[in-house]
Amino acid sequence: MLICWLLNVVQLGIAFVLLSSSEKMLPSVYVLTAALGVVQLAYVLPIYRLLRRKGRLHSARGLLTAAFLTIVVNFFIDYHFWGNAIFRFWR
DSSP states (O other): OHHHHHHHHHHHHHHHHHHHHOGGGHHHHHHHHHTHHHHTHHHHHHHHHHHHHTTOHHHHHHHHHHHHHHHHHHHHHHHHHHGGGGGGGGO
16 A cells, blocks of 8 residues: 555646746646546556566555545546536537
C-alpha cells in the first residue's frame, strides 16, 4: 500500500511543479489531480505485474488495495467538489 501512496504523492508533486512552471500546463495539472485514481493505473498495473512475477503476492494485493482505495476516495472528493457535473460527459 505504501508503494502506491508514495507514487501518488510523487504524481501530485509533478502536478505542483507543472502548475508552478507555467499556466499553459493547467489542463495537465487538472488531469493529474482530479483524475488521480485513473491516471495511477498507468503505473500501478505494470508494478502489479512485476510483483506477481517476482512471487510477492501480498505486496501485489496491497498495491491493488491501495489503488482501489485511492480511486474510491478520489471519486468521492471529486463528486463533493463538482457534484453531478463530473457525469455530464456520459449524458
